[in-house]
Structures are given as C-alpha cells and as structure tokens.
Amino acid sequence: MRETIEFRIAERDARMHLDPGLGVSLGGSIRKVVLPVDDARVGRIAQLHRAYGERGDAFFLSWNLHRSYTEKELRAAELLNLIVRARFEPTGAMCGTTYDESSTCRHCGAGARQASDLVLDTRRIPKSKDIAQTIAGEVVVSSRFATAFRESGLRGAELRPVLHQGRGKPLSSDWLQLIVTSKPRSLSTRTVAGNNPFDLDEDDAFRCPLGHIAGLNQISELYVERSSLDDADVAVTDKLFGDRRGELRPEPRLLISPRLRDALQALPAQGYALEAAHFV
Amino acid sequence: MQRLKAAQDAYPNSTGYENHHFIPLYLGGASNGQTYRLPTAYHKAVTQQFRRVWPYGQGRRPTPQELQKLLLAVYSEYPIPQLIGITP
Numbered sequence: 001m002r003e004t005i006e007f008r009i010a011e012r013d014a015r016m017h018l019d020p021g022l023g024v025s026l027g028g029s030i031r032k033v034v035l036p037v038d039d040a041r042v043g044r045i046a047q048l049h050r051a052y053g054e055r056g057d058a059f060f061l062s063w064n065l066h067r068s069y070t071e072k073e074l075r076a077a078e079l080l081n082l083i084v085r086a087r088f089e090p091t092g093a094m095c096g097t098t099y100d101e102s103s104t105c106r107h108c109g110a111g112a113r114q115a116s117d118l119v120l121d122t123r124r125i126p127k128s129k130d131i132a133q134t135i136a137g138e139v140v141v142s143s144r145f146a147t148a149f150r151e152s153g154l155r156g157a158e159l160r161p162v163l164h165q166g167r168g169k170p171l172s173s174d175w176l177q178l179i180v181t182s183k184p185r186s187l188s189t190r191t192v193a194g195n196n197p198f199d200l201d202e203d204d205a206f207r208c209p210l211g212h213i214a215g216l217n218q219i220s221e222l223y224v225e226r227s228s229l230d231d232a233d234v235a236v237t238d239k240l241f242g243d244r245r246g247e248l249r250p251e252p253r254l255l256i257s258p259r260l261r262d263a264l265q266a267l268p269a270q271g272y273a274l275e276a277a278h279f280v
Numbered sequence: 281m282q283r284l285k286a287a288q289d290a291y292p293n294s295t296g297y298e299n300h301h302f303i304p305l306y307l308g309g310a311s312n313g314q315t316y317r318l319p320t321a322y323h324k325a326v327t328q329q330f331r332r333v334w335p336y337g338q339g340r341r342p343t344p345q346e347l348q349k350l351l352l353a354v355y356s357e358y359p360i361p362q363l364i365g366i367t368p
C-alpha cells in the first residue's frame with residue numbers, strides 16, 4: 001500500500017516556506033502539494049502548521065490521505081472499506097425525506113431514524129455512477145448495481161426505492177437506496193481517528209461521551225474486531241465518524257466482503273474506491 | 281468589482297443570479313443558513329475557489345476553527361459584494 005498526503009496551502013504561505021517547485025498551483029492562489037506520508041517535508045509542514053496554529057492561524061487549509069493498493073493487495077484483503085467517491089446535494093431531508101429524531105443522541109446527533117422512503121432530486125445524482133452518497137450520508141445505487149447485488153446472492157443490505165422530488169408529488173426513479181441491515185461490526189481502537197493526521201483530538205472534543213463517534217475524521221485504515229465477523233457481504237462500523245453540523249451527519253464506514261468486491265469489479269461499478277480493512 | 285468582471289469573463293454564458301450559502305452545505309453550512317444573491321458567474325467562481333481550498337466529496341470535515349480559516353481564505357480573495365458595500 002502506498003500512502004500519500006495531499007495539502008492545499010495558500011500560495012502566499014507556500015511561497016514563504018516551501019520550495020517553489022513543490023506542488024502545483026490551482027488558480028494562482030492555492031498550492032496543491034502531494035507527498036508520501038513518510039517524506040521529511042510532511043514533518044516540516046506539520047511543524048509549520050503547529051507554529052501557525054499557536055498564533056491562531058493555519059498553514060495548510062486542507063489535507064487528504066490517499067491510499068493506493070496493488071491488485072494483489074486488494075485481492076488478498078479479507079475485508080474491504082468501500083468508499084463512496086461520488087457525493088451530491090441536496091440531501092434527503094432537504095427534498096422531503098422524513099427523519100424520526102426521537103432517539104437522536106443529544107451529544108453527537110447520531111441515531112436519527114429515516115422514517116420515509118428516500119426522496120431526492122435524482123437529477124443531482126452524478127450521472128454514470130453506480131453508487132453515490134448525499135453529503136448527509138444517504139447511499140444510493142444504480143439499478144445495474146442492484147441487479148448484480150441480487151443476482152450474486154449478496155447479503156447484508158436491503159435495496160429500497162428512491163423517489164424523485166419534482167414539482168408535484170414524488171415520482172418513482174431508477175435509483176435505489178442501500179440500507180445496510182446486517183449487524184454493525186465493532187470498530188477496534190487500533191483505528192486512528194482525529195481532526196487531521198497531526199491532531200488526533202487529544203481532548204476528545206469530537207468524541208461523544210456515549211461512545212458513538214470514533215472521531216471527526218478517519219485517519220488510518222479500518223480495524224474491526226474479529227468476533228464481529230458474520231456472513232454479511234456489507235456491514236457498517238458500529239462507531240461513526242464526523243459530527244452533526246448543518247446538513248452533515250455522523251456517518252459509519254461501509255465494510256464489504258471479497259464477494260461484493262468481485263461483483264463491483266465485474267460490473268464494473270463507477271463511483272467508489274476500496275481500501276483494505278483488517279480484523280484484529 | 282474586478283473579481284465580478286473576471287468571473288463574468290470566465291463564465292460568459294452564465295446569466296442571472298443564484299443564492300450562495302455563506303458556509304457551503306458540504307462544509308457544514310445549514311440549508312437555512314445565511315445566503316447572498318450573487319451573479320451566477322461569480323457564484324461559480326466562489327464555488328470553484330471553495331473546492332480548490334477544500335475539495336468536494338472527500339468524506340472529511342474541517343474543525344470549526346479550520347473552517348474559519350477556509351472562509352477567510354476564500355472570501356479575502358472573493359469577497360461577498362454585499363459585505364463590502366457593492367450591489368452586484
């Protein structure tokens with residue numbers, strides 16, 4: 001596995017502290033820098049970020065970790081993290097999907113229960129994708145994904161109708177909502193979560209006191225308890241990532257079996273990425 | 281004013297106005313949060329700058345402090361006209 005980290009840095013700050021040849025300019029004012037995680041310059045950027053932070057500023061504006069795998073590594077994984085790449089808005093709630101908030105956690109906002117079919121403006125779902133997710137975490141799949149899922153006899157999720165909110169009453173659509181029904185898998189404490197790779201939220205500011213949230217962001221690959229293994233081809237993690245803010249909701253991670261990976265690759269499905277996940 | 285003009289040159293086919301969420305929804309803005317009516321071309325330019333600073337759909341979130349820096353970085357370069365006394 002090859003892991004790189006991407007930073008977006010204001011050009012003004014990048015020019016002051018980084019080699020002019022490092023990274024690429026985006027529109028003149030932002031510099032994108034991608035480095036292997038073990039590169040010495042990553043440490044330098046982290047140090048600058050801390051120094052900027054002490055005066056209430058930030059050196060990098062955003063970060064992202066990318067993990068890439070060889071075919072052989074992905075084939076060898078006994079469990080995979082399915083990452084939905086295609087995201088869109090408006091969210092279900094904005095289009096008329098109703099949620100029951102009666103069991104929502106008052107600390108972290110987790111646990112709202114969807115109480116109606118998913119209603120979306122389906123024109124906003126990225127075209128040509130087979131799996132996509134609203135910014136609120138509602139996952140939809142194409143009819144060809146659904147057919148493959150059913151025909152392969154895969155287990156662990158229900159596929160329910162997605163309605164399109166047009167001008168009048170909601171209409172049926174070709175999309176289906178992926179609702180995971182299998183038992184959630186226990187996330188191991190070996191999974192690293194935090195605010196960013198250099199700030200693991202030592203104060204637990206983003207961890208619910210009732211234990212619903214692993215952290216604001218996933219930093220490492222996922223580790224789950226072996227005992228939580230069952231025969232489902234798709235499952236969610238029991239702990240969530242993120243927070244409730246505006247339309248955003250805390251979200252679990254999706255874990256899939258090698259059988260579902262094979263079905264996705266055979267389609268081939270569009271709109272996702274895979275990472276290895278591990279049993280401990 | 282220059283920015284508005286540059287945006288119109290960059291997106292010559294964009295006409296009319298669109299509502300812009302001061303905090304974009306994908307960064308945790310509320311759907312009923314503060315919006316400003318921007319010329320469509322300028323709205324596109326502001327949106328593009330947000331996505332340069334914090335790419336859309338990467339499944340990660342800024343802390344509220346990090347978000348403040350992002351907003352400052354974007355709006356210092358692409359100000360909301362109404363906030364600096366310009367009627368777009």
Ligand SMILES: [Zn+2]
Binds near residue numbers: 208
């Ligand atoms: Zn909670």
